Amino acid sequence: MLYFKTAGESHGKCMVSVLEGFPAGIFLDKELIDRELRRRQGGVGRGGRMKIEADCVEILSGVRNNITLGSPICLMIKNSDYKIDALPVVTRPRPGHADLAGVIKYGHKDARNILERASARETAARVAVGAVCKILLSHFGIKVFGYVKGIGGINSEKQLEDTIETAVKIRDDSAIYCIDREIESKIVEKIKRAVEMSDSLGGIIEVVANGLPIGIGNHTQWDLKLDARLAFAIMSVQAIKAVEIGTGFDIANKFGSEAHDEIFYGYPKQKKTLTGGFERRTNNAGGIEGGISNGEPIVVRAYMKPIPTLKKSLRSVDLLTKEPVAASYERSDICAVPAASVVCEAMIAFEIARAFTEKFGGDSIGEMKRNYESYIENILQ
């Protein structure tokens, strides 16, 4: 089974992930992984730390001459800001961060012992895993695309209509990773205002996965359902507070006749292979019915809260004296929604790759391809 764990503290030596169950025989292009890592560091609203770090991956195991062996893949990203043992004690917990709940739970007196691991620096390790999973998915024509739908209440109504290749170009030219030129400058202005006000912002992210065939995921058990797994993966990202699949929250307000995607037969040839020939003219379900993919694009949205560390500190209480104090502030992102869109994309890529290997086997890419092709041949009959 495809699985990964991460290790590492924000100001420790490095961030690490170990990915197990990845098929043998796949060329891992380090440049592709590094590109995703660089993208995660960008976007208007990032703080001073991103000027210190220049993330790149070292592949420590699981490959020989850049080809995967089927053994655990260890991915390492060094922290330039390595100084964990010299950092001061934190006793003024920040509302919205893990500081208070963490120190009480673990019996610490210093919130540093919690925040170092709670920090979203950890997401660098996840993005490296996501990039490796995207390489696997590319062998089957599956593309995963994450972008910013809105920040600070300025939200785009624009649907992703272009091909993913075109949308990637538009997004990568955007200072906030959105695909809607009309809202971009307004959002950049709003982030600048948040900086001036010593405040912070959150926003909305959408991830779309194209090319997944019908039949991935499972209806038979609660923890095998693809929609549940994608929601878990997204909710595990720091500061994400809500998830939608397809139409999402708004589906609750509709009549059944408006909500469900009626079934027809006969699709243009290129799409036929994904759906077994069955056609949908709407995609309210976001590509998943009964916990199983239905061949339509997978659509997931994530809602990120504003960053909890504020320059104009929120009210808190000192852990030792129990006196009212201003919450701790050293340095922080003001808005990390663009970065989080890269992380959400990585998590969806991982979870889809995991469900995909469950269906088609994960020992070697050759075996996976044979199984995939034979399945596709069968669903077309």
Ligand SMILES: Cc1cc2nc3c(=O)[nH]c(=O)nc-3n(C[C@H](O)[C@H](O)[C@H](O)COP(=O)(O)O)c2cc1C
């Ligand atoms: C890419 C990214 C960057 C973040 N940067 C910061 C930051 O600079 N300062 C901060 O206080 N929180 C930041 N956060 C959010 C915290 O890590 C998060 O709120 C905290 O770990 C508590 O977890 P929770 O919000 O999921 O409850 C960031 C989150 C992400 C996804």
Ligand SMILES: C=C(O[C@@H]1CC(C(=O)O)=C[C@@H](OP(=O)(O)O)[C@H]1O)C(=O)O
């Ligand atoms: C280091 C990263 O994000 C960090 C996430 C983070 C937090 O509290 O989550 C706090 C900040 O770290 P620092 O306190 O060192 O400035 C961010 O920069 C990163 O994304 O690579």
